[in-house]
Amino acid sequence: MVGSRVHTLSSCLMLVCILLSSSYAEAALSCGTVIGKLTPCLNYLRMGGAVPPACCTGVQGLNAVAKTTPDRQTACGCMKSAAAGISGLQLPFAASLPGKCGVNIPYKISPTTDCTTVK
Structure with a gap:
């Protein structure tokens, strides 16, 4: 039952991110990719x-494909949108995730991050 709830949540988040990705049209990275790597x-x-380990593999993979400013802005926006729909999300865990996976990103993972300023 939990597995089906996670799958349903993931599917819904992917759909939302695909719809939201149109505002980040210059980016090659899609919200579906972001969510898939972070699921x-x-x-x-x-x-x-x-x-x-699969989580860190996804975080590292996402960092590897988000090389351009539009891609990083897309990843930021997708994460913010997805986070809003995840019940029980603990923001300190989200903020610590890149460091725990050995990744340095140029912005803070937070609902208050302005993704348009991410470079």
């Missing part, structure tokens, strides 16, 4: 604990 992180983002 293995959902349990950590809700409950903390050890970060699953």
Whole structure:
């Protein structure tokens, strides 16, 4: 039952992100890609604990494909939009995730981040 809820949530988030990605038309990165790479992180983002290896693989992969300013802005916007729809999301866990996976991103993961200023 939990697996189907996560799958349903992931599907809904992907749809929302695809719809929102039209505002980031210059980016080659899609919200579907962002969500797909971060889906293995959902349990950590809700409950903390050890970060699953698949989560860090996704975070590192996302960092590797988000090389341009439009791609980084898209990733930021997609994460913010997706986070708003995840019940139980713990913002401190989300903010700590890049560092725990050995990734340095040029902005803070927060609902207050202005993604248009991400370079």
